[in-house]
Amino acid sequence: MTLDPIQIASSWLQQYGDFLKSGDVKGTVSSFQPNGFLRDILVFTWNNRTLNGHEKITAYLEDTLRSACITEVELETRRGLVPELSGFNAQMISPVAETVSAGFTFGCKVGRGQGYFVLIPTEAGEWKAISVMTQLADISGHEEWILEEGIYGGHTLSWTDVNRERREAIEKNPYVLIVGAGHTGLNLAATFRHMDIASLVVESNLRVGDNWRKRYPTLTLHTPKVYTELLYQSFPRTWPLYTPRDKFADWLEQYVQSEDLVVWTNSRPLPGPTFDITSRRWTIVIDHAGQPVTLNPAHIVLAAGAHGEPNIPVIDNKEAFDGPVVHCEDYQGAKPFAGKRVVVVGAGNTAADICQDLSFHGAESVTMVQRSATCVVSVTSVRQMLEPLYHENLGTEVADFLLMAQPVGLLQQKAKQTEALLVEQQKETYRGLREAGYHLITDQSLFSLFYAGYGGYWFDVGCAELIRSGKVKIKHGVEVTRLENNSVVFTDGSFLEADAVVLATSFKSIRDKMRGIFGDAVIDQTDPVWGLDDEGEIRGCYRPSGHPGLWFAAGEFYVSRARSKQLALEIKAIELGLLKLCRATQDAGSLSAARYPMCLGLRVRDGQLQTLPGGG
Template identity: 85%
Template sequence: MTPDPIQIASSWLQQYGYSLASGDSEGTASCFQPDGFLRDILVFTWNNRTLKGHEKITAYLGDTLRSTCITAVELETRHGLVPESGGFHAQLISPVAETVSAGFTFRCKVGRGQGYFVLIPTDAGEWKAISVMMQLADISGHEEWILEEGVYGGHTLSWTDVDRERRQAIEKNPYVLIVGAGHTGLNLAAKFRHMNIPSLVVESNLRVGDNWRKRYPTLTLHTPKVYTELLYQSFPQTWPIYAPRDKIADWLEQYVQSQDLVVWTNSRPLPSPTFDITSRRWTVVIDHAGQQVTLNPAHIVVAAGAFGEPNIPVIDNKEAFGGPVMHYADYNGAKPFAGKKVVVVGAGNTSADICQDLSFHGAESVTMVQRSATYVIAVTSVREMLEPLYHEGFGTDVADFRLIAQPMGLLQQKAKQSEALLLEQQKETHKGLREAGYHLITDQSLFSLFQGGYGGYSLDVGCAELIRSGKVKIKHGVEVARLGENSVVFTDGSSLEADTVILATSFKSIRDKMRGLFGDEIIDQTSPVWGLDDEGEIRGCYRPSGHPGLWFAAGEFFTSRARTKQLALEIKAIELGLLKL
C-alpha cells in the first residue's frame, strides 16, 4: 500500500513533540534512526550544530532540552512544507527509498521556531527520522517585519524626509558595520533592516557592483536564476537562466535603492579597530571618500567574500619575462592576446573560462597548467541537480529552508550515492579529457569539494571540448618554477614558449587578509573561515568567530541568503542580553 504521508508525519510528530515538551532527551533521540541527524540552529544553543546518532543526540539535549521549553509542535501548512512522500528527500537516502518529509512549527523559551524532518521506515516497519532540523525563526517581541504601510506621520511626512532621517541616524550610530557590498553584505543589510538592526555597509569600490564589473567580461553564474536571487526580491520573469557579470553588478546596485539600504561607497575601515570589553563597542575609523569618520558599532561583520588578496605563487626570474604576468583579478578579456602564446596556471572554473575566451579570440596557443587533478561536470548537470528544489512551484524562501534542513553529512551521503550516475553522464567528456592529458577527480563529489575548500572543480560550459580537440593544451602535474625572456620553465625541467602568463590561482583567505586591518592578536582568536568542522558545519561563518563583536559572512548566493537570519538573530540576542560572548 502507498504510505499516507499525513498520517505518518502526524503520528511521528506527536511522539516527537511529546518527548520535546517533556524534556525527555532519550525519548527524543528514540524518534531517530540509529544513524539519524539532528541539526540545531539557535534552538538549544546559540550556535549551529549537527549531532549524529542516539548517543550524541541524547547527550547534546541532556543539559538544555528542559530549559528550552519546547511547546506547540505542529505540522506546517505552507505549500512545499506539508507532508509528502518521496521526491527530493527520497533521493537523499537512495533512489528507491521510501520517505516521508514535512515541515513543522513550535514555540520555545525565547520565541518561535520552525523545523523539518525526513522519515524512513525501520526494518520493523516503524517510521523514524533520518534527519530533523530545528531552527529559531524569531525572538518574541522582535519579529522580522516585511511591509510598512507607506504612510508616515498620519500622512503628514514625505517618504523623502523619513528616509533621510533614518539614514542620518544610521550613519551617525550604526549598531552593525558591514564590510563589503557584494551579494553577501547586501543580503545581510536587508535582513538586518527587517530585524530593526541599524546597519551601515562600507564598500571600497566606487560603485556597488564593481566587484563584479572588474572581473573578466565573459563571466556568468553557473547556477540557475532561482538559486541566485537576493532576499525579498525575485528576478524578473525575463531574467536569463545564467546571469552575466554586468547584469549581476547592476542588480546589486539597484538592490541598494529598492531595499533602502545605507551604503557608503569609496569607503573602507582603516587599521586598527579596537574593541572595548566594557562598553562592548568598537572604535573604528572609516575612510569615507577621503574623509575620516570615527564610528562605534557593537559589531563588525566582514562580508568581503570567502577570499581576500590574490594568491600569487612564487615564481623565480619574473622580471626577466618579456610579457605580462597577471593574476586573473586583472584579466579584462582576451582581445589584447590575439596572436599570442598564453600559459594559464590553474584548472578550475576561472581558468576554463579564460582559456575558452583566449581560444575564441584568436590566441596563437593556449596552455592550461593543471597542477593537480580537477573535478569536471557539465553545467547542465548542476542545473538538473538543483531543479527538484529550486523551481517555480514554491518560493525561494521555502526552497532554501528545505535545503538548509539537510545536514551536510546526509548531503554528502547523497553525493556519494549519485556519483556513479553523474560520472556516467560525463563519460564521453571525461574520456576526451583523459586522452588530452587532463587528470580528473572521481573519488570526491562536487559537493564535498565546494563545502570543503571552495575549489578543485570546473563546471563545464565549453572548455572541455576545446581541450579534447587540442585547441587548449594541457600541462599536468607541475608548477611554474621560473620564467625566461619568452618562456615558462616548469618544476620537471620542461619549458614552453610564452608571451603571456595568467595566474588563475584563486585568492587567499579573507581571514588572513583581515590581519592587515585588525592585527594578529584579534584574528588569532577567530576560527578559520570556510571548510567544514567535525560536525559538518561551515567553519567561522554566520556563527561566533571567537572574538566578541567580530563576525565573518561568506558563500555563494544560497549560503549568504539562507544564513543571514541566523546571524541577525545572534546579534539581536546579544542586544537583548540573551546571548553573551
C-alpha cells in the same frame, strides 16, 4: 498498500512533540534511526550544530532540551513543506522507496521555531527519523517584518524625509558595520534592516557591483537564476536563465536603492580597530571617500567573501619576462592576447572560462596548467541537480529552508551514491579530457569539494570540448618555478614558449587579509573561515568567530541567503541581552569555544571553562 504521508507524519510528530515538550531526552532520541542526524540552528544553543547518532544527540540534548521550553509542535501548512511521500529531501537522503518528509513549527523559550524531518521505516516497519532540523525563526516581539505601510505621520511626512532621517541616524551610530557590499554583505544588510538592526555597509569600490564589473567580461553565473536571487527580491520573469556579469552588478546596485540600504562606497576600514570589553563597542576609523570617520559599532561583520587579496604564487625572474603576467582579478578579456601564446595557471572555474575566452578570440595557443586533479561537472548537470528544488513555483525561501534541513554529512552520503551515475553521464567528456592529459577527480562529490575548500572543481560551459580537441592544451602536475624572456619554466625542468601568463590562482583567505587591519592579536582569536568542522558545519562563518563582536560571512548565493537570518538572530539576541558576548580565547580541543555560544561571561582556556572578570 498505499501509504498516507499525512497520517504517518502526524503520528510521528505527535509523539516526537510530546517528548520535546516534556523534556524527555530518551524519548526524543528514540524517535531517530540509530544513524539519524539532528541539525539544530539556534534553538537548543545559540549556534549551529549537527549531531549524528543516538549517543551524540543524547549528549547534546541532556543539558539543553528542558531549557529550550518547546511548545505547540504542529505540522507545517506552507506549500512545499506539507507531508509528502518520497519528496525531494527524502530522495536526497535515502535510496529506499518509502520515505515521508514534512515541515513543522513550534514555540521555544525565546520565540518561534521551524523544523523539517525525514522518516524511513525500520525493518520492523516503524517510522523513525533519519534527519531532523530545528531552526529558530523569530524572537518574540522582534519578528522579521516584510513590508511597511508606506504612509508616514498620517500622510504628513514624505518618504524622502523619513528615509533621509533613518539613513543619517544609522550613519552616525550603526549597531553593525558590514565590510563588503557583494551579494553576501547586501543580503545581510537587507536582513538586518528587516530585523530592525541598524547596519552600515562599507565598500571599497566606487560603485556597488564593481567587484563583479572588474572581473573578466565573459563571466556569467553558472547556476540558474532562481538559485542566484537575493533575499526579498525575485528576478523578473524575463531575466536570463544564467545571469551575465554586468547585469548582476547592476542588480546589486539597484538592490541597495530598492531595499533602502545604507552603503558607503569608496570606503574602507583603516588599520587599528579596538574593542572595549566594558562598553562592548568597537572603535574603528573608516576612510570614507578620503575623509576619516570614527565609528563605534557593537559588531563588525567581514563579508568581503571567503577570499581576500589575490593569491600570487612566487615565481622567480618575473621581471625578465617580455610579456604581461596578470592575475585573473585584472584580466579584462582576451582581445589583447590575440595571436599570442598564453599560459593560464590554474584549473578552476575562472581558469576554464578564461581559456575558453582566449581560444575564441584568437590566441595563437592556450595552455592550462593543472597543478592537481579537478572535478568537472557540465553546467547542464548542475542545472538538473538544482531545478527539482530551485524553481519559480516554490521560491528561494522555501527551497533554501529545504536544503538547509539536510545535514552536509547526509548530502555527502547521497552524493557518493550518485557519483557513478554522474561519471556515466559524462563518460565521453571525461574520456576526452583524460586523453588530453587532464586529471579528474571522480571519487569526491561536488558537495565535499565546495565545502572543503571553495574550489577544486569547475562547471563546464564549453572548455572541456576545447581541451578534448586540443585547442586548449594541458600541462599537469607541475608548478611554474621561473620565467625567462619568452618562456615559462616548470618545477619538472620542462618549459613552454609563451607571450603572456594569466594567474587564475584564486584568492587568499579574507581572514588573512584582515590581519593587516585588525592585527594578529585579534585575528588569532578567530576560527578559520570556510571548510567543515567535525560535525559537518561551515567553520567560522555566521557563528561566533572566537572574538566578541567580530563575525565572518561568506559563501555563494544559497549559503549567503540561508545563513543571513541566523547571524541577524544572534546579533539581535546580543542586543536584547538574551545572549552575552563570550570572549573565547582558545579552541581547546573537545571544549571548543564555538560549542558554548550561550555562555554568560565564559571563555575556554586550557581545556577548561572559565568566568571572565566583570561577567563576560
